[in-house]
Amino acid sequence: MTEALxxxxxxxxxxxxxxxxxxxxxxxxDALDEYDGTLPLIVSNRPEWAGGTAGESDRLETxxxxxxxxxxxxxxxxxxxxxxxxxxxxxxxxxxxELIVSHYDRQSTPQKSELxxxxxxxxxxxxVAKLVVSAEEKSDSLALLQSFNAASERGxxxxxxxxxxxxxxxxxxxxxxxxSIAYAPVVTDERSPNDIDLRKLSNLLEWVSSAR
Amino acid sequence: MTEALxxxxxxxxxxxxxxxxxxxxxxxxDALDEYDGTLPLIVSNRPEWAGGTAGESDRLETxxxxxxxxxxxxxxxxxxxxxxxxxxxxxxxxxxxELIVSHYDRQSTPQKSELxxxxxxxxxxxxVAKLVVSAEEKSDSLALLQSFNAASERGxxxxxxxxxxxxxxxxxxxxxxxxSIAYAPVVTDERSPNDIDLRKLSNLLEWVSSAR
Numbered sequence: 001m002t003e004a005l006x007x008x009x010x011x012x013x014x015x016x017x018x019x020x021x022x023x024x025x026x027x028x029x030d031a032l033d034e035y036d037g038t039l040p041l042i043v044s045n046r047p048e049w050a051g052g053t054a055g056e057s058d059r060l061e062t063x064x065x066x067x068x069x070x071x072x073x074x075x076x077x078x079x080x081x082x083x084x085x086x087x088x089x090x091x092x093x094x095x096x097x098e099l100i101v102s103h104y105d106r107q108s109t110p111q112k113s114e115l116x117x118x119x120x121x122x123x124x125x126x127x128v129a130k131l132v133v134s135a136e137e138k139s140d141s142l143a144l145l146q147s148f149n150a151a152s153e154r155g156x157x158x159x160x161x162x163x164x165x166x167x168x169x170x171x172x173x174x175x176x177x178x179x180s181i182a183y184a185p186v187v188t189d190e191r192s193p194n195d196i197d198l199r200k201l202s203n204l205l206e207w208v209s210s211a212r
Numbered sequence: 213m214t215e216a217l218x219x220x221x222x223x224x225x226x227x228x229x230x231x232x233x234x235x236x237x238x239x240x241x242d243a244l245d246e247y248d249g250t251l252p253l254i255v256s257n258r259p260e261w262a263g264g265t266a267g268e269s270d271r272l273e274t275x276x277x278x279x280x281x282x283x284x285x286x287x288x289x290x291x292x293x294x295x296x297x298x299x300x301x302x303x304x305x306x307x308x309x310e311l312i313v314s315h316y317d318r319q320s321t322p323q324k325s326e327l328x329x330x331x332x333x334x335x336x337x338x339x340v341a342k343l344v345v346s347a348e349e350k351s352d353s354l355a356l357l358q359s360f361n362a363a364s365e366r367g368x369x370x371x372x373x374x375x376x377x378x379x380x381x382x383x384x385x386x387x388x389x390x391x392s393i394a395y396a397p398v399v400t401d402e403r404s405p406n407d408i409d410l411r412k413l414s415n416l417l418e419w420v421s422s423a424r
Contacts, residue, residue, distance in 0.1 A: 138361050138389055142354065149350050169420060173385055177350055200419075207416065208381060 003037060005186050010038040014202035017042050017074065018186070023054035028062060032069045041069075042100065044076035050104055060088050067095040074128075076100040079118070082125045089125065100159070100181075101126035109133040109140035109162065115147035123156045128180060131160035135167035144170055145177045152178025159183075168194045172204045215249060217398050222250040226414035229254050229286065230398070235266035240274060244281045254312065255279075256288035262316055272300050279307040286340075288312040291330070294337045301337065312371070312393075313338035321345040321352035321374065327359035335368045340392060343372035347379035356382055357389045364390025371395075380406045384416045 009015035018037065022028035022045040035041065045063040046052020054062075060081070067075050075097050082089060082101055092099055101122035110118065115131060122129030129151065135141045141162045151158045159181040161171040171194075175182050182205055184198040196204070221227040230249065234240035234257040247253065257275040258264020266274075272293065279287050287309050294301060294313055304311055313334035322330065327343060334341030341363065347353045353374045363370045371393040373383040383406075387394050394417060396410040408416070 139358075142358055142361060142389070145357075146351075146354055149354060169385065169388055173381065176381055177354070204416075204419065207412075 002186050006037055006039055009186070009198055014198060015039060015184075017181070019044065019076070019183070021046065021052065022062060022066060023047075023052040023059075029065055032066055032071065035069075035071050037071070040073040041071050042074040042076055043067075043072050044102075046078070047081075050078050050102075051106065060085060064088060064091045067092055067097045072097055074098045074100055076102055076130065077126070079103045079122055079125070083121070098128065099126035100128045100130050102130040102132065102160075105133045106163070107134055109135055109143055112143045112146050112150075115143060116150055119147060119151045119156055119158060123151075128157040128159055130181075131158065133160070133162050133167070135162035135164045135170070138166055141167050141170050145174060148174055148178040152180075163194065165194060168196070171196050172201065172208055175205055176208045214398050218249055218251060221398070221410055226410060227251060227396075229393070231256065231288070231395070233258065233264065234274060234278060235259075235264040235271075241277055244278055244283065247281075247283050249283070252285040253281075253283050254286040254288055255284050256314075258290070259293075262290050262314075263318065272297060276300055276303040279304055279309045284309055286310045286312055288314055288342065289338070291315045291334055291337070295333070310340065311338035312340040312342050314342040314344065314372075317345045318375070319346055321347055321355055324355045324358050324362075327355060328362055331359060331363045331368055331370060335363075340369040340371055342393075343370065345372070345374050345379070347374035347376045347382070350378055353379050353382050357386065360386055360390040364392075375406065377406060380408070383408050384413065384420055387417055388420045 006018050018039045019042040022043055025031045043066045045054045045059050047054050047056060047059060063075065066072055075092055079101050103118045103122060118131065119129045131144060133144055144162050148158050157180050159179045161167060161174055171182060182201060184201040185195045188195060188197050218230050230251045231254040234255055237243050255278045257266045257271050259266050259268060259271060275287065278284055287304055291313050315330045315334060331341040343356065345356055356374050360370050369392045371391045373379060373386055373395065383394060394413060396413040397407045400407060400409050
């Protein structure tokens, strides 16, 4: 079902990439081998501490192997992982992929100055810094938008959004303030009530880009 | 034509008030006398220095007289006017109207701290502080959103938006950050390319309120 939906989204021109969460697949490398879809892939392989299900054994080896596939254009790795793992940095550099370095904060939203420091560190290791934070106050969402704006003014590519109801609009307005990738689920899931449906996100982004 | 459109908007439930710019009418008090529309009115009578066409003679007397009409629920006066004109303050207080005190900056966007000072002063004289500023940088729009958020956290009612293409989204997202009134033209005018059509604004606000 997912394949049909991503092909439809590609045909409509409302998606540019598909993110493949390798930790959600039983045989992720086989799945990559069989992939013949239109859209290029972003791959990630999240461990439990980053909201995923991948065990630590072979997690990074599998991710590094994914970078060799033609369809894979971007690899997304957690900041904590890439900071500690020199061989992975070297390995990924050998392939023609862009690197998204992600920082997830599922408890709170760091202050703007700390967010900018995280963006800088992500930018040292990768091509795109991804910030996902938890907004408890509206000022948290504003801090994220400010950091997107400040980073993109410095020429650093950023993306991300604030979790929670209060952060929901950042998935759209973040793009106005400099986020270079917007995220929407191919199939909405009621366990993620703040995800914005792909078609709706696409309409809202059209409005945001006409507001630029 | 305008009357038919505002009645249609009232019937659809997509507008709560109509703003009547008295300086745009030849006989504004006669027009108020004849008004039998469904929506309550916000009246303003802008002088040239605030983007309007009213001459100074009788401008404030006409505005004060408007406050006596049943249909008029809110009167909008510029901060500079109300600051200098004690009799107008006294006169407006005698009527059952709410007072919007407006600050327009057609050159730039003051810093956040200055915006908050302006909001405080507007709030001293009136019930709602309205800020209209000119956004030249994205950080100007963020400063406005921050001041809306800070003011509404303090219980001060605010409204307004940032002029310019860069500010356009604040007409929608401002409501998320605390703006209590959103503005849309009844009839779009190509001289104001950053106004958002009423129906579109209403749809976008529905999305923003579902994102709260």
